[in-house]
Amino acid sequence: MTFSTELSSLQGPALQQGFAELCERADSVQETLLLDLVRRNADSRFGREHGFERIASVDDFRRQVPLRDWNGIEPYVTALVEGEADVLTQGQPVSRFVMTSGTTGKPKLIPANEATQTANGVTMALRLLGVLRDHPEVLQGDILALANAPVAGQTAQGIPYGSASGMTMTRAPAELQRRFAYPPAVLEIKDPASRVYAMLRFALERDLTLAIGNNPLNFTQLFDQLPVQAEAFIADIASGTVSTPTPLPADLRRRLEDELQPNPARAAELRALEALTARSVWPNLRLIVCWKTGLMGRFLADLAERCPPGTIFREYGYGASEGLLTIPMSDETSAGVLAIHSLFFEFLPEETPQTPDAPTLLAHELEVGQRYQLILTSAAGLYRYCLGDLIEVTGFQGRAPLVMFLRKVGDVLNLLGEKLDARQVAMAMESAQRASGTTIRHFQWVADEASLSYELCIEPAATADEVVWRRLVESFDRELRTLSYGYDLRRGNGTFEPPRLRLMRAGWLEALSQRGGYQAKPKIVGYQLAEPDLTEGFVSPTDPATEA
Template structure:
């Protein structure tokens, strides 16, 4: 403990410095912008956009348009073929490409440079240090981090493609790596259920897990469900010092993992058996009784699943993972039980467009210090991976300030919005209505999808996998009632019969798994990155699921 605690105390100066610098974040943002420009000025992209001539923000906005990934894709394609100077200065080192599906029809390959990784790690370090400051007991406990594989694929030039979380995990300093009891090699297991089983097999021997970290709450739900479903096999494997991979595959386990598969202490086996005997289940809330912190996304559509995670993981603090994507980390939550995060003003340069002006020819463009509390914005990102004024399609709300620096909550992806009759329905509203409807009915949260259907009188269809039509009908009525409270325009359209009430439609069991696999196959990305949306703006989902409208 002494060495780890001493390290935490020493590094905590980083947090203090960042909080102090919130008072001058406007100046720091200008310095960040200059660094990003210098990183790419002597490249083909830089010459095409006159980056060497940029002296201030006015120049920058004149020279570089607001863009999406398709705009920069030709440069990235050349980068994948080995032409580093397509996007970066000659001495820039490209480490990998972070793969992401996002909202495009083709996978995105986000360039990851040395500076990108430094930015990424600094944000996580601040997140972790602040969590340790608020939960001192973590200094003596174990951690479980569910990271991905940064070597999932390779480009034609040999560059690795995958998840940056895997690279960060693999390159942790030894003193930081020691408490993480699930080694980074687990992230390289391709089959999702097998990866989760190995995670359980290696972490269940410890009753002193104090923190578990992953982005998506659905990952935590499936991990807990697998633990319970596989409890007899897990207990046998721990007694015998073996591992029984779902569907076989034990022989393909990496040597670094095989050497960790050992019999577990009889005392711990006894504890786990008593849990099963007492409760009939094997769930994290019981087998990790000292869990202090769950680090996971709490906002947006997936935030609707957080109540179910709480039931499975017990009475512990939840700290938002932060607004982050393959393109970079954008916020750093600084306290428990809030999905608000401090803008990571030292890592990227940001611009914001008021939500009402998004898509207009000349929208108002704001710097971070110019935001207004209570207002919502689209965020533009300039990072260390060659993305400039990049529209990540995220809608955020400013909920306060620390000095000059805004505190932001993630609301929803901007593309998940529907407006057939002027109701302006957002995914955030739908996710909130769905969560409240399930909570009020004391049902376990289920995955659902609301789809607009045009007709002589438009309507929305609620797609559910519930096994009883009556239950689906009651759920549709409850969601409609919640939406009418959350959205006065929706309520007005229902009352004026310009919209029909929400119509339930039970889809076959396994439909969401089918949809997830289809999207991942089409767009790339990983299971962890996949976020099931609660609202779509088109009827395409019916064709994707093979059902009629």
């Protein structure tokens, strides 16, 4: 029996206590978890190729199995997709693939089996228990949970693939599923606009107290549809129908409308409102659980403006398609304790190159305040897999570290050694908005390798004149120089000219989000501007001679 299966038999405070006890001996828990995985999978193809039968310790595992990124694991996954058995695991068939975007644009299919789904279920239960411990009042109302379809299709061998968010929703405890604001059939709607419409149409008849979904930008875009489609929502609620922008298959529409009754009273309440907004239609919305860490925090202020006063934002938790990685501990922090029952973790110091034989640290060996690259080994056969994420350690629970996601390892611009990372750029923009009195809906800091220059691209939240925009870009440039010695050095000696400002048309952020799907996280740094056709105009920099 694994740690995850043991924990899955517990509920409520007993589950929290069981996990806390594991944290007290995190080092031995992690070693036991790893050696159990190695033993179980010794006769898989990967296990035979890497001498699993000779592994008796963590150090043996490190010597036998090199670090690898997706390119190193993809051939094994391709074999699984094509139907080969026991490629990465032995006697634990892939039950589904989690579909996620790849760096080349080709979707990645991450293998999952019953063991990984059980482990993720325990992690999600621990997250929800923390929410209910700190906010029991949310059980007085209903829950809006944002997700994509758990099954988007099947491989040629009949193995389903779909979103991690959809699977998490379908495996939620029954008492929570009864409070979900819309039926699971809504996730079967393929057209994104129609799926959003149906989510809102059902939710408008519910008294929401809690909303859950990883990306805060999705909530903002969802709530913005309320006034746009107000008349259609009200008409549907009055008649007990679902009139999506794109017609639904007859059977799906019938199943959805079987959940509904005409509700003229609620329609009249909504019609009497000055405008349909999240504030007006869900005045009891108390808590939104979403990403606050990394670069997602820049969307929270925009979202808060749409929510009832006093709405609390709590960290959803650090995770990826490969697994749920942390359990947040409170509203006040984005850090969470590592899910040591679920995955085996290794770490590389921030500046250490990801070579196959790079020496790694274990979870209990990390230091508070230090940054590390995360490497994981999962029950579905991702062995020593470099996730490409940078995390920071903020503390410990027992011997298990509390970590916070910072950024992708590749979110660094480096034309001439200045090494500007996305967090520095985000901090500079936050300061620049305060200094200039402007609000930006989205921005991107773009490095041009041909001209060795930088450009700041923005989608404003409101109109302003050129003087204001010049003040913004100058404030941004000045703040970035204080945050990065390398950038300041090259600006000061004239290697880099003052950055130009590019104004983007309204809808740029939405276009970027639609390119990446439900879990899209539009980047704020890059070497190529996304959607350049949406350029509105430019603001030239001031005379370089006037620069400090």
